[in-house]
Amino acid sequence: MSLFQVNRYFGDEFDGSTSKESRSLELLGQLHQKAKEKQKQGFTEDRIQCSEPHADHLDVRKKRKADNVSSQESPRRKKKKSRDPVMNVSANIHSDPVEDEEKRRQKVGNEMKNNIESDCIVNRLSEPSAIGRDGEVEETEDNIPKETSGNSSFPSSFTVLGGFENKPVQKVHRVLPQWLAQPDVIPRDMKSKLVPCSDIRGLSVSLLNQLHNHGIQHFFPVQAEVIPAILEGAQNGLLVGQAGYELRDFCVSAPTGSGKTLAYVIPVIQVLMKRVVCKVRALAVLPTKELAQQVCKVFATYAEGTALRVVMLTGQKSFEAEVASLSEQRGGMRRCLADIVVATPGRLVDHINKNSGMCLDHLRFLIIDEADKMIDSMRQSWLSQVEKAVYGTVDQRPQNIFRQKAALYVTAASLSPPQMPLQKLLFSATLTQNPEKLQQLGLHQPRLFRSAKTESCCHVPEPTMDSHEPEQFDFPQSLTEYYLPCTLSKKPLIILNLILRMKLRPILCFVNSKMTAHRLHLLIQLFGGVQVAEFSSRLSPRERKKTLKEFEQGKINLLISTDAAARGIDIAGVKCVVNYDAPQYIRTYIHRIGRTARAGKPGLAFTFLLGIQEQNFLQMVTEAGSLGIRKHIIKPENLKSLEDRYEQTLRELATVIKEENVNRR
Numbered sequence: 200m201s202l203f204q205v206n207r208y209f210g211d212e213f214d215g216s217t218s219k220e221s222r223s224l225e226l227l228g229q230l231h232q233k234a235k236e237k238q239k240q241g242f243t244e245d246r247i248q249c250s251e252p253h254a255d256h257l258d259v260r261k262k263r264k265a266d267n268v269s270s271q272e273s274p275r276r277k278k279k280k281s282r283d284p285v286m287n288v289s290a291n292i293h294s295d296p297v298e299d300e301e302k303r304r305q306k307v308g309n310e311m312k313n314n315i316e317s318d319c320i321v322n323r324l325s326e327p328s329a330i331g332r333d334g335e336v337e338e339t340e341d342n343i344p345k346e347t348s349g350n351s352s353f354p355s356s357f358t359v360l361g362g363f364e365n366k367p368v369q370k371v372h373r374v375l376p377q378w379l380a381q382p383d384v385i386p387r388d389m390k391s392k393l394v395p396c397s398d399i400r401g402l403s404v405s406l407l408n409q410l411h412n413h414g415i416q417h418f419f420p421v422q423a424e425v426i427p428a429i430l431e432g433a434q435n436g437l438l439v440g441q442a443g444y445e446l447r448d449f450c451v452s453a454p455t456g457s458g459k460t461l462a463y464v465i466p467v468i469q470v471l472m473k474r475v476v477c478k479v480r481a482l483a484v485l486p487t488k489e490l491a492q493q494v495c496k497v498f499a500t501y502a503e504g505t506a507l508r509v510v511m512l513t514g515q516k517s518f519e520a521e522v523a524s525l526s527e528q529r530g531g532m533r534r535c536l537a538d539i540v541v542a543t544p545g546r547l548v549d550h551i552n553k554n555s556g557m558c559l560d561h562l563r564f565l566i567i568d569e570a571d572k573m574i575d576s577m578r579q580s581w582l583s584q585v586e587k588a589v590y591g592t593v594d595q596r597p598q599n600i601f602r603q604k605a606a607l608y609v610t611a612a613s614l615s616p617p618q619m620p621l622q623k624l625l626f627s628a629t630l631t632q633n634p635e636k637l638q639q640l641g642l643h644q645p646r647l648f649r650s651a652k653t654e655s656c657c658h659v660p661e662p663t664m665d666s667h668e669p670e671q672f673d674f675p676q677s678l679t680e681y682y683l684p685c686t687l688s689k690k691p692l693i694i695l696n697l698i699l700r701m702k703l704r705p706i707l708c709f710v711n712s713k714m715t716a717h718r719l720h721l722l723i724q725l726f727g728g729v730q731v732a733e734f735s736s737r738l739s740p741r742e743r744k745k746t747l748k749e750f751e752q753g754k755i756n757l758l759i760s761t762d763a764a765a766r767g768i769d770i771a772g773v774k775c776v777v778n779y780d781a782p783q784y785i786r787t788y789i790h791r792i793g794r795t796a797r798a799g800k801p802g803l804a805f806t807f808l809l810g811i812q813e814q815n816f817l818q819m820v821t822e823a824g825s826l827g828i829r830k831h832i833i834k835p836e837n838l839k840s841l842e843d844r845y846e847q848t849l850r851e852l853a854t855v856i857k858e859e860n861v862n863r864r
């Protein structure tokens with residue numbers, strides 16, 4: 200017995216009562232009838248088209264012409280065309296009725312096949328490599344223009360891909376504003392361009408004495424350029440800008456360690472020392488607590504012997520203690536206790552919003568140090584909060600004749616009442632040359648001071664919109680840069696070799712994470728022979744301060760740090776910087792290596808590079824304007840004697856880390 204019985208479907212009308220033969224004959228008859236009807240229909244349509252000229256008429260003639268041409272074509276091509284379902288209609292009319300059933304079934308199959316073929320052709324059009332591989336495809340290629348242009352057997356719903364003209368995209372050249380394109384040049388050579396302090400006009404004797412007492416007889420080039428420019432703007436005193444106008448803002452771009460801090464500390468002290476009433480007139484904003492602390496110390500040093508008071512707002516003290524240092528209540532009045540405020544942006548905003556004693560109505564200087572970093576933190580909108588606190592709203596403004604007003608176009612109305620100037624002073628070793636970024640700072644008629652060898656060297660490469668051209672920076676002249684090709688496993692041995700064998704100490708060593716800083720510090724501590732410490736956000740601000748002090752005092756030979764110490768930190772006597780982990784960005788590299796070779800003193804920078812990092816890193820550094828980075832190879836035999844001890848230390852380290860993890864839980 201068979202598992203399946205195969206029955207044939209004869210149509211809806213077939214009820215099984217008539218015999219199969221008579222049913223077939225009946226169907227054949229129906230087919231004949233349909234064929235005759237179709238033939239008649241075609242005949243009538245032809246006659247209508249002949250008698251009534253129509254737009255389609257031309258198409259039909261073209262089609263017929265194409266049919267005639269196709270009849271003269273090669274048999275292979277003919278065969279291909281005969282698969283077209285449209286062409287098959289007329290063939291069916293004159294065919295043998297017995298074969299019709301079979302052909303009908305084939306027709307459906309052919310239609311599907313033709314559609315698939317058309318698809319393939321369309322797809323091949325977008326694949327130039329596929330065209331012309333064999334005769335058939337070449338034939339298709341010949342037909343493309345005819346078929347896509349209108350009367351084709353192609354289903355019109357297909358979109359033909361490709362065929363776009365490959366036009367070269369033109370570079371959009373931006374024109375830099377004049378102040379960026381033509382800056383005031385600061386000579387690069389720090390040693391030969393020193394200017395005696397007494398040559399700068401407008402500095403008081405007491406301030407000159409202070410400078411002398413701190414071993415400064417000459418100003419560095421950046422100081423010699425910027426100090427007189429700031430003093431000049433303050434010739435009219437604190438209340439009115441030069442000739443009654445709002446003052447120009449300054450941007451200063453000079454290498455690390457070139458003395459930018461004194462370039463603003465000295466003139467600000469000089470201008471403010473004549474003040475009568477204590478008000479916050481200078482505000483310096485810095486990205487980290489350590490930097491704010493350092494700058495605050497410099498301000499305090501040079502404010503000694505004057506009535507000026509310097510206050511720091513970084514969160515190192517409690518909020519209440521900071522509030523008390525800013526103002527006091529006396530006789531029903533709030534009295535300001537700070538002339539110069541040095542702050543980090545977060546803490547500053549806290550005081551603006553929560554401390555009623557924080558009054559910026561009389562602010563004369565807004566100093567933004569590490570300006571490029573501060574632009575990055577602009578999302579915190581600290582600057583707009585400061586400006587709001589300075590200019591206030593119309594109703595909040597005090598009714599005195601001198602009032603702070605945001606700088607506008609100069610008109611008779613804008614100059615009455617006289618404007619009380621607020622001048623922004625921006626400083627960085629890696630100041631952006633991107634006008635759009637600088638625009639975020641709302642600068643008023645800015646003036647740029649930029650370090651360069653000669654005036655002609657000060658050309659700022661114009662950025663193009665489509666290519667992110669690398670920015671160029673100035674590197675310290677007294678710095679020698681090296682890179683050390685190495686493998687991951689050899690890195691700890693190499694740093695041990697630098698400090699134990701080559702006697703390069705103190706070393707400031709940078710890593711990319713606080714975990715690496717901690718573990719490398721443990722490893723070297725366990726190895727012995729080196730006074731090592733770590734510096735990262737793992738430590739409290741108090742611990743960090745203590746560590747930096749000990750490093751400065753020479754109690755620590757090797758300080759392993761994250762980028763927390765990369766910017767601005769001024770530690771005297773750092774002879775060597777090591778990039779244990781290569782920095783990812785050029786700005787990070789410039790600030791890290793800038794912790795040595797400061798104030799014109801010599802310094803060394805070593806960067807450990809894995810094979811995979813070498814090419815990109817060297818390209819990045821060269822494009823940024825490095826004075827030259829040399830290869831330094833440490834011979835494997837130099838590391839050999841350290842290896843046994845190192846292996847043992849690694850095992851000890853594993854135990855220590857395990858214990859640490861247990862204690863943490």
Ligand SMILES: Nc1ncnc2c1ncn2[C@@H]1O[C@H](COP(=O)(O)OP(=O)(O)OP(=O)(O)O)[C@@H](O)[C@H]1O
Binds near residue numbers: 419455797
């Ligand atoms: N005229 C000068 N004579 C001698 N030493 C100076 C002079 N000016 C500054 N210095 C010293 O040079 C060192 C670097 O100065 P400073 O920290 O201001 O550099 P910087 O340009 O701000 O560097 P960075 O970009 O890294 O912050 C400091 O130790 C400072 O005391």
